Amino acid sequence: MKIGILGGGQLAKMMIESAIKYDYKFVVFSLEKFSPSRDIAVQIVGDWNSKSHLKIFANMCDIITLENEYLDHKLIRYIEKTGKKCYPRSRTVRLIQDKLIQKQTLKNLRIPVADFVEINSIEDVYSAAKKFRYPFILKSRTMGYDGKGNIKINSEADINKAYKALIKRGKLFCEKFINFKKEIAVQAVRSISGEIKIYPVVDTIQKNHICHLVLANEKLNKVVTQKVNRLAKKILSELKYVGVLGIEMFVTRGNKVLVNELAPRVHNSGHYTIEGGKCSQFENHIRAILNLPLGSTERTSKSAAMINILGEKNSPARLRGINKLLKFENMYLHIYGKQETNKGRKMGHITVLGDNLQRTKKLAEKYRKLIKI
Numbered sequence: 001m002k003i004g005i006l007g008g009g010q011l012a013k014m015m016i017e018s019a020i021k022y023d024y025k026f027v028v029f030s031l032e033k034f035s036p037s038r039d040i041a042v043q044i045v046g047d048w049n050s051k052s053h054l055k056i057f058a059n060m061c062d063i064i065t066l067e068n069e070y071l072d073h074k075l076i077r078y079i080e081k082t083g084k085k086c087y088p089r090s091r092t093v094r095l096i097q098d099k100l101i102q103k104q105t106l107k108n109l110r111i112p113v114a115d116f117v118e119i120n121s122i123e124d125v126y127s128a129a130k131k132f133r134y135p136f137i138l139k140s141r142t143m144g145y146d147g148k149g150n151i152k153i154n155s156e157a158d159i160n161k162a163y164k165a166l167i168k169r170g171k172l173f174c175e176k177f178i179n180f181k182k183e184i185a186v187q188a189v190r191s192i193s194g195e196i197k198i199y200p201v202v203d204t205i206q207k208n209h210i211c212h213l214v215l216a217n218e219k220l221n222k223v224v225t226q227k228v229n230r231l232a233k234k235i236l237s238e239l240k241y242v243g244v245l246g247i248e249m250f251v252t253r254g255n256k257v258l259v260n261e262l263a264p265r266v267h268n269s270g271h272y273t274i275e276g277g278k279c280s281q282f283e284n285h286i287r288a289i290l291n292l293p294l295g296s297t298e299r300t301s302k303s304a305a306m307i308n309i310l311g312e313k314n315s316p317a318r319l320r321g322i323n324k325l326l327k328f329e330n331m332y333l334h335i336y337g338k339q340e341t342n343k344g345r346k347m348g349h350i351t352v353l354g355d356n357l358q359r360t361k362k363l364a365e366k367y368r369k370l371i372k373i
Contacts, residue, residue, distance in 0.1 A: 200221075
């Protein structure tokens with residue numbers, strides 16, 4: 001069985017690492033020569049927008065999946081027309097990769113989301129200000145991640161600058177600002193046959209609009225877990241989704257849960273499941289697209305903390321401090337193998353397992369300070 005992955009980044013790498021024990025072979029289609037997956041898979045380097053490159057890639061694979069949602073759904077449809085199965089399907093990606101369509105889809109499914117409005121001109125932004133009041137959020141409909149493509153508008157004076165900055169990225173929409181109590185996330189997985197498993201709900205802590213910490217604990221989100229699981233199952237079932245779906249949410253002061261964004265792939269907030277879950281999100285994604293029985297989503301410890309290792313400057317990547325880290329127990333280091341680092345780029349992560357959540361969190365923060373890349 002040869003599994004193709006559109007993208008050769010760290011998510012592809014962790015998918016491959018989770019499944020090579022079953023002797024599956026992998027082919028990655030990467031935009032860059034020195035991708036994180038280059039040494040553990042057959043790699044094709046090319047242009048995702050080239051149908052000839054896509055056809056060569058598809059002919060090398062038995063089944064195909066993706067590690068990001070930025071390949072145009074029409075090109076995924078082209079792969080499907082070659083006769084190869086691709087999960088998630090192009091029709092599903094179409095409903096998710098444009099965030100305005102994503103919000104409209106969720107609203108039609110009666111999934112709670114923040115109020116939103118389509119933007120076709122700067123005049124529409126002024127109209128949104130009257131509708132939502134200040135502050136509100138101006139967003140790119142596509143290619144927005146890690147805070148890129150989102151600008152909070154606090155007053156009328158911000159509108160012109162924000163509009164000019166984001167319109168360069170493409171189409172826009174506005175969203176009501178949610179004064180949330182906390183941000184949470186969940187990984188939900190559905191197989192081809194319809195089997196569904198939901199991972200524990202985790203707290204996500206952002207820093208400069210990038211996921212900084214993920215905290216998992218059996219008591220942490222007890223109040224909202226039932227609501228989250230119900231919403232996740234409804235989304236998976238209604239979309240007939242196949243694979244892991246990352247779902248980011250807000251919890252308001254009254255414990256109301258609003259879905260913020262969907263990611264049709266394995267997700268940064270689920271990296272802790274490699275050591276902190278009985279079957280990781282990465283392995284369960286592969287199981288789902290192959291229609292194998294899904295593995296257990298239960299925790300392996302009472303608490304887990306995952307902290308991202310982000311680039312601090314623009315330079316060639318050079319790892320320092322590994323000797324200090326590896327002497328600690330219940331600490332798991334993952335370095336992605338990117339050749340270049342820049343400020344805010346995800347270069348790796350650390351997961352710490354333990355019994356006490358606050359102590360586990362403090363250890364993760366302490367260990368992060370010991371390493372540079």
